[in-house]
Amino acid sequence: MNRDTADISLKTQLPGAKAAALVARDKKVQAKATDCYGFVRALGGWAEGPFCTDVDGNVLLDFTGQIGCNPLGYNHPEITLALEKMSHTSPVKFAGTDFYAEWQNGLPSPTDLKEKIIEATSMFGYEKVFLSNSGAEAVENAIKCCYAKRGKGGIGINFKGAFHGRTLGALSLNYSKRNHKKGYPMIPNVVTIPYCGAEEKDMNGLHHCNCGFNVRDKKTGEVMSVLEQMLRKGVGVYDPEDIAYIMFEPVQGEGGYIVPNEHFVAELKRIQQTYGIPIIADEVQSGLGRTGKLWAIEHTGIVPDLITSAKALQVGATIGKADMFPTEAARISSTWGGGDIINSIIGYKTLEVVMRDRLWENAERMGNYFLNKLNDLAAKYYCLDGARGRGLMDAIEFDKQADRDKFEAECFNRGLMVIGCGYKALRFLPPLDVTQRELDIALNVIDDALKAI
Ligand SMILES: Cc1ncc(COP(=O)(O)O)c(C=O)c1O
Secondary structure (H helix, E strand, O other), X not given: OOOOOOOOEOOOOOOOHHXXXXXXXXXXXXXXXXXXXXXXXXXXXXXXXXXXXXXXXXXXEEOOHHHHOOOOOEOOHHHHHHHHHOXXXXXXXXXXXXXXXXXXXXXXXXXXXXXXXXXXXXXXXXXXXXXXXXXXXXXHHHHXXXXXXXXXXXXXXXXXXOOOOOOHHHHHOOOOOHHHHOOOOOOOOEEEEOOOXXXXXXXXXXXXXXXXXXXXXXXXXXXXXXXXXXXXXOOOOOOHHHEEEEEEOOOEOOOOXXXXXXXXXXXXXXXXXXXXXXXXXXXXXXXXXXXXXXXXXXXXXXXXXXXXEOHHHOOEEEEEXXXXXXXXXXXXXXXXXXXXXXXXXXXXHHHHHHHHOOHHHHHHHHHHHHHHHHHHHHHHOOOEEEEEEEOOEEEEEEOOHHHHHHHHHHHHHXXXXXXXXXXXXXXXXXXXXXXXXXXXXXXXXHHHHHHHO
């Protein structure tokens, strides 16, 4: 089988008997986390690009992209070749903030990965990176860096609909689902404001929106952003010096693939520049070419003070200019941070391929094609409220959550893997090098599944 001619091929109903057996075994021992459906990848079985074989011999089309963790698709030849070159060595993880290691056969080491990350953020003039295990840790370290730099009041600003991870600090900045936070104590001093995604124009072509980001101030009568209202001397109750950071997803991920509108991001940039408040761009889901630029924040014109990355990068990374990081020893550290040999190879190779092949250009081209088709479907089926996205970070919005869930199951039954986000949206994350042929296979299934519901 090869990717150029491959198609969805089902030998059993999904999940098949072997998949169902593995899922049942796993459920016995796995503490309840998210709900995953019954796809069981056959490790070592045929898989290429978005196509993947399951343990029952079915070939499925994976448009979940492992929620952004698999940007080059399955078995990318440059990654598998690099892994084959790995000599047998143990341990494959070491205490990376205490020790160093380097391959003797040209494979990239954790230091090479760090240099590559700095190269990948050269448009922002970044100089330093701190590696960790996950997106949540990248976020935790970013907010620690901001607290350390800003001192003073330690107030953080987050957005409605935000998702930044599940450790308690990152969790405190989430505002997308009640279950994430229910009953857990939060870090104090987080102020939540609206995330302005609606690009609405009135009959005169003037932008307006009712998300609450812009308000009419009672004292001055002026219309201004909530941030300006909070911070302006004589109007606001917060001293800008007390704000440690603004935590911002350049496209909201778990919140529903919400693309910010240009007026909103222009205002964030103005606030950053006027009041000197650091912006952390959380690129854990949107980074590495997914949205049609290497970093989604590039769409906004904002130069973030820190970027958090993970998922596609395979390791967590907090990246920024040198003056954003503490200089004293042990203010930030992590046992496995920068000591993960295998994931450093994969992260490096992923960045190398994305940057060399400028895969964000394919993401933009194919994303435009896909989104146009999704918009056509939204016009055709009344259960859809619309389609949106940037590059290959796209979603459709259903009118009811039950329809969304049913659609996800109908797609799976037909061999297309997709996954929900927000309350009633469904996201698509094909590999960054996806072809039009592969998108068309998915679109046929999507059309069919919509018809079924
Ligand atoms: C924007 C964003 N930030 C942070 C995280 C947390 O990443 P992790 O699950 O690797 O801790 C996620 C995960 O979905 C994310 O989408």
